[in-house]
Amino acid sequence: MKVLKRRSRTIVELVWKSGLLQFIWVILVSGALFLLVRFRPLFLPVLAALFAAALLFWILGCVFSPARPARRCPRCGEEGLVKLRRGEPVGVRCEKCGYQDKTKYVAYLDEW
Ligand SMILES: [Zn+2]
Numbered sequence: 001m002k003v004l005k006r007r008s009r010t011i012v013e014l015v016w017k018s019g020l021l022q023f024i025w026v027i028l029v030s031g032a033l034f035l036l037v038r039f040r041p042l043f044l045p046v047l048a049a050l051f052a053a054a055l056l057f058w059i060l061g062c063v064f065s066p067a068r069p070a071r072r073c074p075r076c077g078e079e080g081l082v083k084l085r086r087g088e089p090v091g092v093r094c095e096k097c098g099y100q101d102k103t104k105y106v107a108y109l110d111e112w
Contacts, residue, residue: 067107067108067111068108069081069106069107069108069109069111070106070107071106071109073094073096073097073099074099074101075094075097075099076094076096076097076099078094078096078097080094080095080096080097081093081094081095081106081109082094082095082109083109083110084100084102086110087110089105090102090103090104090105091103091104092104092106092109
């Protein structure tokens, strides 16, 4: 009985939450439609400007974010992977636990 009551309460919460989400979606879509109808001449330029700004920020983020290697060791989980030999594409070892893999490739490990 207790389990049934608990389950029905979670179902009610689920319906309430999904109904709330649908209500929010309806408000968002009707607001967007209102803005589209109200400011129709501005819609395409604003949309184009938003796309251009998103593209610009994407490019800036790619340019300024550093290329960092994934140095997490698969055995101990620490950030300890280094190259076996500098300049060779494959082969890593872990400084922390001694794990070694002669065939593993980790991008950007030479630059690090
Ligand atoms: Zn390790």
